[in-house]
Amino acid sequence: MKITIKDIAAAVGVSPATVSLVLNNRPSRIAEETKERIKKTAEELGYKPNSAAVLLKTQRSYTLGLLIPEICNDYYGKYAKGMEDACQAKGWSTFFCTTNNNPEKERQYIETLHAKNVDGLSIVTTPSNQSGLFSGNRDLILSYGIPMVQMDMTDYHKPANAVISDHFKGGYMATRHLLSLGHTRIAFITGPQFLEGSSSRLRGCQQAMSDAGIPWNPSLVFEGNYSYESGYAAIDSLISQKFTAVFAFNDLMAYGVYNSLEKYNLHIPDDVSVVGYDDNFTSAIINPPLTTVYQPIYEMGKTAAEILIHAAEQPDTEPVVKEFDLQLIVRKSTRDIR
Structure with a gap:
């Protein structure tokens, strides 16, 4: 049975109008003791305000979309969990939508x-090659006046909130690790290069090679799409290049x-060393455990919700x-060949 203001009023022994004043935080001369009794009784009875009524009064739904x-x-699951936990801590709710x-x-989801x-709405960067259409969708969000947080992209043509990782540093660290182990023929399996995170990673790799005095070899680069399948196909494409190490730009491709x-x-690692990126749960338990670049995805989702x-x-x-x-999380998938 749905608990109403009248039920709370009857339990406390006050009028429904008094309960309404207290639960809506309106100015009144009601004694503090009475206010506390009303709030405690409402909590004990499991009172939930009508969401439509709250929206009508405040013009806010206390919900975020992802x-x-x-x-x-x-x-993506870590990011969603971070957003959800931050919302729950504030008494807010979340809508999760999967775009495939x-x-x-x-x-369509933006309109819904x-x-x-x-x-508010957070939008996660996508490996789709239809980047222009997705940019148009970001325009649509802002045209509706909805606050937006982009995940892992700052290249939008209008000022917008964003949570990002230092991917240049990530690419540099991973490459330097392999170089320090004596690897010079390193295969790089990137994400789509129109994505800011992927292109930044690649620039970090190029800088590390340059700092080590090793010429950049484009024939050792394969552009993937962050899927398991593209990581698998990359080896078929690169196998003739005689690489001794592979840096995959996410763990799924690894x-x-x-x-x-x-x-x-x-x-692995006797013949080929492998480094991934993200530090997914599976990376610590596969054989051998994967050396990878850890991204604080959960914290990024949490921060996005707070913003x-x-x-x-x-x-x-x-x-x-x-x-x-x-x-950089060093595990068992890389070895020193010096």
Whole structure:
């Protein structure tokens, strides 16, 4: 049975009008003791305010939306969990929408979330090659007046909030690690190069090679799409290049590398060293455990939600870009060949 203001009033012994004044935080001369009794009784009875009524009075829904390419990938799941936990801590709710890398589906979700009066929306960078359409969807979000946080991209043509990692540093660290172990023929399996995170990683790799005095070899670069399948296919494409190490720009592609190398009877790390990126849960338990660049994805999702909640409460807030540091996690998939 749904608990109403009248039920609370009857339990406390006051009028429904008094309960309404207290629960809506309206100015009154009601004694503090009575206010506490009303709030405690409302909590004990499990009172939930009508969401439509709250929206009508405040013009806010206390909900945030998240658009992600897929939910099964641990990378996106961590981000979603961070947003959800931050929202719950503030008494807010979240809507999660999976676009499957389809810009039209993403646009439909934006329109749906707008109709549901979300107070903010986070959009995660996608490996789709239809980047222009996705940029148009970001325009649509802002045209609706919805605060937006982009995940892992700052190249949008309008000022917007963003949570990003220092991917140049990540690419540099991973490459320097392999160089320090004596590897000079390193295969690089990138993400789509129109994505800011992927192109920044590649620049970091190039800088590390340059600092070591090793010429850059484009024939050792394969542009993937962050999927397991593209990591697997990359080895087929690069196998003739006689590399001794592979740096895959995410862990999913690294898993594809693992299985593809096995097909060629090449063992990790005895024959080929492998480095991934993200530090997914599986990376610590596969055989051998994967050396990878850790991204604080959960913290990024949490921060995105906090930025959006603040923007909803303070509409005149200037857009912010929050950059997160990265860490190289060295496990058993790389070895010294010097």
